[in-house]
Amino acid sequence: MSSSFSCAIVWTLVSTISWVSTLCVPAPAQESAQPAAATRPLITQPIDESNLTMLKGNTHPLARPEFDQGTAPAGLPMNRMLLVVKRTTAQEAALRKLLDDQQDKTSPSYHKWLTPDEFGKQFGLTDGDMSTVTKWLQSHGFEVQSTKGRTVLEFSGSASQVEEVFHTKIHKYLVSGKQQKDAASGFSVTVASGTSRHSHRHTLQPYL
Numbered sequence: 001m002s003s004s005f006s007c008a009i010v011w012t013l014v015s016t017i018s019w020v021s022t023l024c025v026p027a028p029a030q031e032s033a034q035p036a037a038a039t040r041p042l043i044t045q046p047i048d049e050s051n052l053t054m055l056k057g058n059t060h061p062l063a064r065p066e067f068d069q070g071t072a073p074a075g076l077p078m079n080r081m082l083l084v085v086k087r088t089t090a091q092e093a094a095l096r097k098l099l100d101d102q103q104d105k106t107s108p109s110y111h112k113w114l115t116p117d118e119f120g121k122q123f124g125l126t127d128g129d130m131s132t133v134t135k136w137l138q139s140h141g142f143e144v145q146s147t148k149g150r151t152v153l154e155f156s157g158s159a160s161q162v163e164e165v166f167h168t169k170i171h172k173y174l175v176s177g178k179q180q181k182d183a184a185s186g187f188s189v190t191v192a193s194g195t196s197r198h199s200h201r202h203t204l205q206p207y208l
Contacts, residue, residue, distance in 0.1 A: 042088070042125070043132045052167065052188045062175050063182040069172040072181050074160035076170065081162070083133070083153045091123045116148035124150020136190075140165045 087095065101109035114122070125133070130146055133153060137144045142157040142165075159170040159181070167188035173180045 040126070041128050043129045047132075047136060047190065049190050051190060053190075055187045055189060058183070058187050059185070060180075060182050063171070063173055063180075063184065067173040067175050068184070069174050069179070072159045072170040072172050074158065076159040076181060077156070078159055078162050078170070078181075079156040081155055081157075083137070083155060085125055085133075085151050085153075087123055087151065095123050120148050120150030 098109060098114075101107040102111060102113065104110055124130075130150060130153075134144045134146065137153065137155050140157070141161050142155040145154045146152075147154065162168065162183075163170055166183075168183040168185050170181055171184040173182060
């Protein structure tokens with residue numbers, strides 16, 4: 001099946017694979033900060049999976065040849081993987097200003113925190129973009145859950161699904177007597193046409 005995201009969306013695939021990754025969201029307060037400008041749709045063209053980019057920093061540093069136990073079974077469960085959407089430059093600037101204002105006693109936004117829903121509406125994907133990404137993952141057989149912050153989608157599937165969709169190989173690794181699973185090479189994902197900059201970071205927690 002062929003599918004690619006167009007416009008200014010950049011992905012980070014966080015391979016929680018067998019390690020646990022956490023996402024922290026500030027607790028909401030009674031009052032909310034003043035809303036920023038509404039987000040605009042970023043996916044504007046049909047998906048074309050022939051347009052790929054290689055992600056960097058998404059393979060665990062301990063997924064090394066000396067620990068490699070070979071290819072993982074095709075049906076091996078791959079649960080709670082995270083697809084992280086990079087904010088646009090405008091969203092990032094607005095978020096930084098809001099964070100500064102929330103600590104500025106002279107600002108109307110001082111100590112006025114956002115709820116997860118409000119954060120998502122200001123700094124996450126639109127409903128339409130969330131639906132497009134969700135349907136893309138579901139079209140490949142993944143089970144998908146979204147978060148209220150609208151910047152992360154949690155999805156689960158099998159090793160073979162991950163290998164097919166993200167163009168990698170899943171291997172088993174034995175480290176300090178514990179068996180883990182991770183990609184033997186980097187992930188490749190569909191990329192938005194017109195996107196000029198890709199920034200990815202590895203957020204796995206050490207498992208030793």
